[in-house]
Amino acid sequence: MKITCSREPLTAAFSLAASIAPTRSPKEILQNVKITASGGKLTLTATDMEVGIRLDIEEGVEIEVEGTALLPVGRTNAILRESNDETLTLETDDSGVIVRGSRSKFRLPGNNPDEFPPVGAFEEDKYHVISTRLFRTMVKRTVFATDTENSRFALGGVLLELTGDEVIAVGTDGRRLARMEGKGESVGGHETTGTSTIVPTRAIQLMERALDEKQDTVDVAARASDLLLRTNNAVIHSRLVEGRYPNWRQVFPKRDDAVILDMTVGPLFAALRQAAIVTDHESRGIDFTFADGTLKLEANTKDIGESQIELPIAYDGDPITLTMDHRYVADFCKVLDAEASFQLEVESSAAPALLSTDDGYGYVIMPMARDR
Structure with missing residues (x-):
C-alpha cells in the first residue's frame, strides 16, 4: 500500500x-x-x-x-x-x-x-431516517440521565423507540428520567419492538460525535442485538444493552391538581448556582418553595453555611416545598439555551417534578427527603 x-x-x-x-x-x-x-x-x-x-x-x-x-x-x-x-x-x-x-x-x-475483526457496512433495507439536528438533540438531552454504574444494566444506555413517524429517546438512572421525542421517517416498515433497543451510553455519544454537520439526515437501523447508524461517510454499529427497559411512561406524572409554572432557563439556573454554593457531595438537596409570587431556593449544610435565593414567579397559591438534588436541575438547564422557556409542574413535597418544553422534551425529577 x-x-x-x-x-x-x-x-x-x-x-x-x-x-x-x-x-x-x-x-x-x-x-x-x-x-x-x-x-x-x-x-x-x-x-x-x-x-x-x-x-x-x-x-x-x-x-x-x-x-x-x-x-x-x-x-x-x-x-x-x-x-x-x-x-x-x-x-x-x-x-x-x-x-x-x-x-x-x-x-x-x-x-x-x-x-483484524471485520466491521460491517450498512446494508439494511429497513431503517429510520432522522434529521441530524433531532438526533443530536435527542442524545444531548437524554444521555446525561443514564446510569453506567448501576447493576441494572438496562439503565446504562439510552432507549430508542422508533415507530412509523415517531422517534423517542429515553434516559434514566432511577432518580430522574429524560425523554425527547420528534418525527422521523420509517423506510421499509422499520420499527423497534418492546423496550429492548437500549444503546450503551458510550456508543450513542460516539454516534452523536460522528454526525456530519453538513448532512441533513442520518439513517438508523435497529436489529435484534445491535443498532447501526449511517452518515455520509461513516457507519457505526453497537451491541445493545441486554435486558428490558422499565416502563418509562408510568414515570411521567398525570395529575389534575398540579401547579404549572411558565419559567425561563437562565434566571432559574443562575439562582440555582447561587443556592448550591453551600452544598457539598453529602448534602445536595435544595428546598424549592413556591409561595406568594416567589420561588425561594434554600440550602443548609453543616460546617459550610446557608443560602437563600429568591426568584419572582407567577404563583400565589398555597405554599409548596419540594426538595430536589441541585445537580439534576442543573443538568436540565445545561442542555437548553438560557433564553429557552419551559413549564415546571409541581404538586406536593412527595410528588415528582416535571419539567417540559414545547419541542418534545420532558424531564422528571424524584423528590428528596427533607432534612429539616
Whole structure:
C-alpha cells in the first residue's frame, strides 16, 4: 500500500476511529485502526468488539498502490497531531508502516491486517431516517440521565423507540428520567419492538460525535442485538444493552391538581448556582418553595453555611416545598439555551417534578427527603 493524504481530514477521521479502539485489551490487535486503500478512497475501521466504526475519506486522497495496514492508535495519533505538513504519505513494507512528511519520517511496526475483526457496512433495507439536528438533540438531552454504574444494566444506555413517524429517546438512572421525542421517517416498515433497543451510553455519544454537520439526515437501523447508524461517510454499529427497559411512561406524572409554572432557563439556573454554593457531595438537596409570587431556593449544610435565593414567579397559591438534588436541575438547564422557556409542574413535597418544553422534551425529577 502507498497513499498520499491530506493531513487534516485524516487526523479528524483517525481521531474518531481511535476513540473506539480500547486502550487496554487482551486482544492487542484491537489497539489499532485498520486502513484500507481501495476504489479511490481510504476506509478506516476500529472496534472494541462492542462498538465498531467504518469511516471513508475521499477528500485529498491519492492512492498509488492499493492495500491495507494497521496503525497503532497512540503513536499514530501523536504523529498526526504534531505534524505541520499539509499532506502525509503512508507506505507499507515487510516490516511495517512508514509515515512520511516533507521533513519527517516514522516507521511503525505492523501487525497482520487480515487478523483484524471485520466491521460491517450498512446494508439494511429497513431503517429510520432522522434529521441530524433531532438526533443530536435527542442524545444531548437524554444521555446525561443514564446510569453506567448501576447493576441494572438496562439503565446504562439510552432507549430508542422508533415507530412509523415517531422517534423517542429515553434516559434514566432511577432518580430522574429524560425523554425527547420528534418525527422521523420509517423506510421499509422499520420499527423497534418492546423496550429492548437500549444503546450503551458510550456508543450513542460516539454516534452523536460522528454526525456530519453538513448532512441533513442520518439513517438508523435497529436489529435484534445491535443498532447501526449511517452518515455520509461513516457507519457505526453497537451491541445493545441486554435486558428490558422499565416502563418509562408510568414515570411521567398525570395529575389534575398540579401547579404549572411558565419559567425561563437562565434566571432559574443562575439562582440555582447561587443556592448550591453551600452544598457539598453529602448534602445536595435544595428546598424549592413556591409561595406568594416567589420561588425561594434554600440550602443548609453543616460546617459550610446557608443560602437563600429568591426568584419572582407567577404563583400565589398555597405554599409548596419540594426538595430536589441541585445537580439534576442543573443538568436540565445545561442542555437548553438560557433564553429557552419551559413549564415546571409541581404538586406536593412527595410528588415528582416535571419539567417540559414545547419541542418534545420532558424531564422528571424524584423528590428528596427533607432534612429539616
